[in-house]
Amino acid sequence: MAATCIMKQVEERHVATEITRCVWSPKMDLVAVANVQGQVAMHRLSWQRVWVINSPGENVKVTGLAWRPDSKVLAVGYSTGEVVLVDIEDSNPVHKLNVNAEVTALNWAMHVLDEAPKKETLFEDSSEMFLPPLPSLSKTYTGSSGEDREEGWHEGCLLRDQTSLTLLTVATSAASVYIYAFGLFHCATVNLADSVPRAGQVLDATPSHDLHLLSCLVERDLGGEREVVHVTIETLILACRHQELRALAYRYGQICGLMTYASHTLTLLAEAWESILLELDLKLATYARTVPEGGVSADFLDLLVFGLSSSEFDMFLSNQLTEKGLKKLGHSIELSYSNIQKLVLRNVQAVGQALVYQLSALVGLARHHDRFGMLGVEEDVVTNAVREAGAFVLKAVELQQVIDGAMSTFKAFLRWLYVVVQRVRGEAVPDEMSRMTQQDLTYITEFLHDGLEETETGPDGEKRTRFRLERVGQFLKDAPLSCPPESDRNPWSIFLAEHPAVAEHSLIFPHYPERSLLQEHKNLESVLDNMAGQPAKVISEAVNIVAWVPFMAIASSGPVSVSQISCPRDNAMYTVLLPGLKQSVLYLARWPTSAERLAQASAPPGPAHHVEAAPFVFSRLEGTRGCSLEQIGPPSPLLQLIGAQFYSEDTLSVLAQDPSDSKASFFIQLWMQAACGELRPLAVYGGRRLAEAGVTTRDACSLVDASGYRRLEGGPLSSLAVSGSRKVALLLSENRRRVRLFEMEVDEDDEDDDEDDTAQHESIMNASGASDDQVDNL
Numbered sequence: 001m002a003a004t005c006i007m008k009q010v011e012e013r014h015v016a017t018e019i020t021r022c023v024w025s026p027k028m029d030l031v032a033v034a035n036v037q038g039q040v041a042m043h044r045l046s047w048q049r050v051w052v053i054n055s056p057g058e059n060v061k062v063t064g065l066a067w068r069p070d071s072k073v074l075a076v077g078y079s080t081g082e083v084v085l086v087d088i089e090d091s092n093p094v095h096k097l098n099v100n101a102e103v104t105a106l107n108w109a110m111h112v113l114d115e116a117p118k119k120e121t122l123f124e125d126s127s128e129m130f131l132p133p134l135p136s137l138s139k140t141y142t143g144s145s146g147e148d149r150e151e152g153w154h155e156g157c158l159l160r161d162q163t164s165l166t167l168l169t170v171a172t173s174a175a176s177v178y179i180y181a182f183g184l185f186h187c188a189t190v191n192l193a194d195s196v197p198r199a200g201q202v203l204d205a206t207p208s209h210d211l212h213l214l215s216c217l218v219e220r221d222l223g224g225e226r227e228v229v230h231v232t233i234e235t236l237i238l239a240c241r242h243q244e245l246r247a248l249a250y251r252y253g254q255i256c257g258l259m260t261y262a263s264h265t266l267t268l269l270a271e272a273w274e275s276i277l278l279e280l281d282l283k284l285a286t287y288a289r290t291v292p293e294g295g296v297s298a299d300f301l302d303l304l305v306f307g308l309s310s311s312e313f314d315m316f317l318s319n320q321l322t323e324k325g326l327k328k329l330g331h332s333i334e335l336s337y338s339n340i341q342k343l344v345l346r347n348v349q350a351v352g353q354a355l356v357y358q359l360s361a362l363v364g365l366a367r368h369h370d371r372f373g374m375l376g377v378e379e380d381v382v383t384n385a386v387r388e389a390g391a392f393v394l395k396a397v398e399l400q401q402v403i404d405g406a407m408s409t410f411k412a413f414l415r416w417l418y419v420v421v422q423r424v425r426g427e428a429v430p431d432e433m434s435r436m437t438q439q440d441l442t443y444i445t446e447f448l449h450d451g452l453e454e455t456e457t458g459p460d461g462e463k464r465t466r467f468r469l470e471r472v473g474q475f476l477k478d479a480p481l482s483c484p485p486e487s488d489r490n491p492w493s494i495f496l497a498e499h500p501a502v503a504e505h506s507l508i509f510p511h512y513p514e515r516s517l518l519q520e521h522k523n524l525e526s527v528l529d530n531m532a533g534q535p536a537k538v539i540s541e542a543v544n545i546v547a548w549v550p551f552m553a554i555a556s557s558g559p560v561s562v563s564q565i566s567c568p569r570d571n572a573m574y575t576v577l578l579p580g581l582k583q584s585v586l587y588l589a590r591w592p593t594s595a596e597r598l599a600q601a602s603a604p605p606g607p608a609h610h611v612e613a614a615p616f617v618f619s620r621l622e623g624t625r626g627c628s629l630e631q632i633g634p635p636s637p638l639l640q641l642i643g644a645q646f647y648s649e650d651t652l653s654v655l656a657q658d659p660s661d662s663k664a665s666f667f668i669q670l671w672m673q674a675a676c677g678e679l680r681p682l683a684v685y686g687g688r689r690l691a692e693a694g695v696t697t698r699d700a701c702s703l704v705d706a707s708g709y710r711r712l713e714g715g716p717l718s719s720l721a722v723s724g725s726r727k728v729a730l731l732l733s734e735n736r737r738r739v740r741l742f743e744m745e746v747d748e749d750d751e752d753d754d755e756d757d758t759a760q761h762e763s764i765m766n767a768s769g770a771s772d773d774q775v776d777n778l
Contacts, residue, residue: 003647003650003651003669003670003671003672003708004669004707004708004745005667005668005669005707005708005709005710005744006707006744006745006746006747007667007710007729007742007743007744007745007746008742008743008746009740009741009742010045010046010741010742010743011045011046011047011739011740011741012738012739012740012741013047013738013739014737014738014739015035015737015738015739016737017035017036017037017039017737018035018036018735018736018737019033019034019035019732019736019737019739020034020035020036020061020062020736021033021034021062021064021065022034022719022721022730022732023065023066023067023721024067024721024722024723024726024728024730025067025071025723025726026067026069026071026723026725026726027069027070027071027725027726028071028726029044029045029726029728030042030043030044030045030050030071030088031043031044031045031721031728031730032065032067032074034062034065034076035062036061037055038054038055038056038057038059038060038061038062038078039052039053039054039055039062040052040053040062040065040074040076040086041053042074042088042091045728045741045743047739047741050088051090051091052091053076053086053091056078056080056082056084057080060078060079060080061078061079062076062077062078062079063077063078063079063102063103063104063105064076064077064083064103064104064105064106064170064171065077065106066106066107066108066168067108068108068166068168068183069108069109069110069166070161070162071088072087072088072089073085073086073087073088073094073158073183074086074088075106075108075168075183077103077104077105077106077170078103079102079103080102081098081099081100081101081102081103081172082096082097082098082103083096083097083098083099083103083106083168083170084096084097085097085158085183087157094157094158095158095183095184095256097170097178097180097183099170099172099176099178100174101172101173101174101176102172102173102174102201103170103171103172104171104172104173104201104202104203105169105170105171105202105203105204105205106168106169106170106171107168107169107171107204107205107206107207108166108167108168108169108183109166109167109169109206109207109209109566110164110165110166110209111164111165111166111167111209111210111211111239111242112164112209112210112568113164123243123244123246123247123250125250125251125254125361127254127354127357127358127361130357131353131354131357132350134258134261134347134350134351134354135346135347135350137261137264137265137268137347157257158182158183158184158253158257159182159184159250159253159254162182162250164246165181165182165211165242165245165246165249166181166182166183167179167180167181167187167207167211167238168180168181168182168183169205169206169207169214170205171201171202171203171204171205171216172201172202173200173201173202174193174201175191175192175193175196175199175200175201175202175218176189176190176191176192176193176202177189177190177192177202177205177214177216177233179207179214179235179238181245181246181248181249182249182250182253184249184252184253184256185248185249185252185253185532185535186532186533186535186536187238187245187249187535187536187539188235188238188536188539188540188543189536189540190214190233190540190543190545192216192218192231192545192548194545195231195545195548196218196220196229196231196545196548197220198220198221198222199218199219199220199229200218200219200220200221201218201219202216202217202218202219203217203218203219203228203560203562204216204217204562204563204564206564206565206566206573207235207566208566208573208593209566209567209568209593210239210566210568210571210593211235211238211239211242212234212235212236212239212593212594212595212598213232213233213234213235213546213573213591213593213598214232214233214235214543215230215231215232215233215564215566215573215575215591216230216231216232216233217229217230217231217551217562217564217575217577218231219554219560220550224556225553225556226553226554226555226556227550227551227552227553227554227689228550228551228552228553228554228560228577228579229548229549229550229551230548230549230551230575230589230591230690231545231547231548232545232546232547232548232591232598233543233544233545233546234543234544234545234546234598235543236595236598237374237375237539237542237543238539238543239595241371241374241375244365244371244372244375245375247365248362248365248372248375248377248535251358251361251362251365252532254358255355255358255359255362255528258351258354258355258358259355259524259525259528261347261351262348262351262352262355262392262521263521265343265347265348265351266348266476266517266518266521268339268343269340269343269344269348269476269517270476272336272339272340272343273336273340273472273473273476299313301445303420304416304441304444304445309424314424317420317421317424326414326417326418326421329414330411330414333410333414334407334410334411337403337406337407337410340403340472341400341403341407344396344399344400344403345400348396348399348517349393349396349397349400352389352392352393352396353393355389355392355524356386356389356390356393359382359385359386359389360386362377362382362385363379363382363383363386365377366378366379366381366382367379374538374542375535375538375539376534376535376536376537376538376539377534377535378534381530381531381534382531383506384527384531385524385527385528385531386506387506387509387510388520388523388524388527389524390509390510391509391510391511391512391515391520391523391524392517392520392521392524393509394509394511395475395511395512395515395516395517395520396517398475398485398511399472399475399517401485402471402472402475402485403472405471406471406472408443409443409444409471412436412440412443412444413443413444415436415440416436416440416444471483474516475516475517475518476516476517476518477516477518478516478518478519478522479516479519480514480515480516480519481513481514481515481516484513484514485513487511487513493511496508546598549611549684549690550684550687550688550689550690551577551587551589551689551690551691552577552579552587552689552690552691552692553579553689553691554579554580555579555580558580558581559580559581560577560578560579560580561577561578561643561644562575562576562577562578563575563576563644563645563646563652564576564646565646565649566593567649568649569649570590570676571592571593571594572590572591572592572593573590573591573592573593574588574589574590574591574646574672575588575589575590575591576588576589576644576645576646576652577589578641578643578644581642582640582641582642582657583640583641584617584618584638584639584640584641585615585616585617585641585697586615586616586617586618586641586644586654586700587613587614587615587616587690587691588613588614588615588616588652588675588679589611589612589613589679589690590611590612590613590676590679591610591611592610597610610681611681611682611683611684611690612676612679612680612681612682613679613680613682613690613693613695614678614679614680614695614696614697614698615691615695615697615698616675616678616697616698616699616700617638617639617697617698617699617700618638618639618641618654618656618666618668618699618700618701619637619638619639619699619701620637620638620639620658620659620660621639621666621668621701621704621709621711637659637660638659639656639657639658639659639666640656640657640658640659641654641655641656642655642656642657642665642717642718642719642720643655643718643719643720645720645721645722646722646724647669647722647723647724647729647744648724648725649672649724650671650672650673650724651669651670651671651672651724652669652670652672652675653667653668653669653670653720653722653729654666654667654668654669654670654700655667655668655717655719655720655731656668657716657717658711662716663713663714663715663716664711664712664713665711665712665716665717665731666709666710666711666712667709667710667712667720667729667731668700668704668708668709669704669708669709670700670703670704670708671703671704671708674703675700675703678698678703680695682695712731714740715733715734715738716733716734717731717732717733717734718732718733718734718735718736719731719732719736720732722744724744727743727744727745728741728742728743728744729741729742729744730742
């Protein structure tokens with residue numbers, strides 16, 4: 001069955017900013033559009049805008065777009081080297097990567113299996129049976145009620161409903177390709193410059209459907225001349241261990257999401273603590289400026305011990321600390337403490353326990369060394385991560401105990417202060433308020449001596465007095481604890497000190513008395529980063545460049561159009577390449593993906609056996625429909641090719657321009673089965689280019705029947721974006737500000753109506769003098 005080009009235009013719009021990239025969703029009628037200002041917008045087929053993401057910085061450009069195969073996540077690559085995974089439901093960033101070089105291409109592929117794999121309990125995640133869902137942070141802090149909503153930043157949502165392994169490949173301008181499982185777990189890094197001399201930016205990196213190979217096209221600088229090289233990277237380890245890799249990436253994704261949750265929780269803890277400091281500052285900082293350093297604490301201690309105070313202090317107590325103000329201060333501080341306590345009890349401890357669970361499950365995987373050892377998973381490294389997660393949980397428990405004591409101290413201090421203020425004013429004090437135990441006096445003394453006052457130097461060099469509760473605040477600083485809680489009398493601590501062999505056992509979580517909670521979190525992050533980096537190192541060493549072939553020379557400047565697709569039916573990777581803008585030759589190549597053929601490939605730079613390729617040109621197509629097979633007279637001039645992209649495994653879409661009429665373009669659907677019949681097997685040796693192998697150029701018009709193309713009027717075009725799964729196409733004008741959207745494979749009657757409407761629209765445009773520079777307000 002030949003490819004048909006029966007299409008109907010459904011929308012035409014003008015935009016205010018030049019469009020640089022367009023990519024259709026494989027599952028929905030949505031198209032992601034990037035412009036020169038670094039914005040990314042999501043549009044429907046009707047061009048209704050769903051949302052827009054602004055550029056992350058000045059002069060930052062979007063250099064790559066890729067949809068996850070299920071169309072729930074969009075990967076956006078930037079010129080800064082950052083890759084952001086965006087939830088298409090609300091445009092919130094779910095995860096961020098950084099490859100430290102400009103992103104040049106993104107591709108997100110799914111592993112296609114010949115048969116469904118057997119389910120193994122080893123790879124199943126049963127955490128929902130044992131772990132309660134983490135509370136929403138917004139609910140915990142604000143105290144609101146209602147159903148828990150999904151947190152958009154939680155990386156765990158990236159893994160929901162992911163039954164097959166997907167790989168995100170990130171190509172860079174530094175001749176490197178990064179591979180991420182599920183877009184989260186760094187599997188491998190391939191540096192093409194190690195094997196390909198003078199390798200530059202990578203134009204495309206596409207995994208095969210079976211994960212046997214990674215097909216890359218990279219530029220080479222040959223001293224004033226540019227050359228495109230095809231590189232075949234063998235990735236059989238990913239195919240052989242795809243189940244293990246999926247299980248490993250899944251666990252890592254869960255851990256990554258939990259660490260993000262923990263970071264947000266610590267941020268909220270710090271904010272709640274700062275609100276307590278603010279309340280104290282507002283009341284006491286003004287008075288502190290009128291007395292020497294340490295004078296505030298001294299005045300309070302004199303009042304507590306001797307019952308005496310200065311006239312200035314009496315005036316401060318009577319004027320600033322009113323009965324209403326003290327009650328308000330106490331209520332505010334108690335509320336802040338309550339928020340801190342909730343965050344520690346409900347969030348910090350819950351996320352710590354979840355981390356211990358997920359890491360313990362990872363230990364179980366690591367013990368299957370025959371299956372996970374070759375992926376770089378070592379039991380001792382993961383066990384150390386479990387112990388550090390346990391240390392984080394213990395520190396959270398310790399903080400909870402300190403909070404309980406601090407709340408008692410604060411209440412005793414405020415009750416005593418209320419009594420003092422009432423007596424200074426000569427007012428009656430209720431008996432129950434004036435009663436004070438020796439324990440209360442101890443609380444107040446410790447509070448005034450240890451935690452009330454500190455001096456810091458501001459940005460302008462001026463010394464300022466701040467007030468704190470060091471017992472709790474020290475846990476939220478990136479510094480060792482200044483007043484560690486006493487644990488010498490703890491029976492468990494005494495037992496571990498007497499039996500160091502027990503303390504060092506992997507099942508005993510260590511306790512570091514001098515570390516703060518923030519330090520424990522940062523240390524855990526460091527350990528987890530080291531743990532996650534090991535598999536990438538091991539897998540990168542197992543991934544090999546088996547062959548690289550010079551493809552063709554290209555112009556010293558200007559864009560190069562590249563498109564690749566993996567075909568499970570043929571066990572092959574197809575590559576189409578246009579060497580420059582408005583060239584007449586298109587190169588098509590087929591590379592086998594079977595493991596047997598990869599094993600036969602020798603070391604670079606050649607020979608490249610089992611490669612089939614051929615150059616194609618398109619002679620001028622006559623009429624709105626027709627074929628140039630039986631043309632009589634001189635040969636027609638060749639069409640100028642603008643772009644080419646795989647519509648599906650069976651069809652290649654080609655956009656061409658009529659050289660005799662700059663306003664006329666051709667949209668051609670080339671049937672791949674017919675084109676593959678023209679390919680010729682080649683073996684290229686040494687530095688010889690594939691385009692110079694002596695294969696006769698084919699006229700592809702002989703492969704296109706009357707329904708295989710359509711002539712388009714209305715001005716020159718610059719690029720195309722197509723999707724065979726959704727049967728849609730988008731064409732962009734030469735100035736990249738006019739968008740034309742089409743439905744493909746429609747009924748012929750609908751197309752005839754569309755042609756009449758298009759002709760009428762063009763006549764109106766010509767009569768009114770409208771042009772692409774006149775932009776609609778969207």
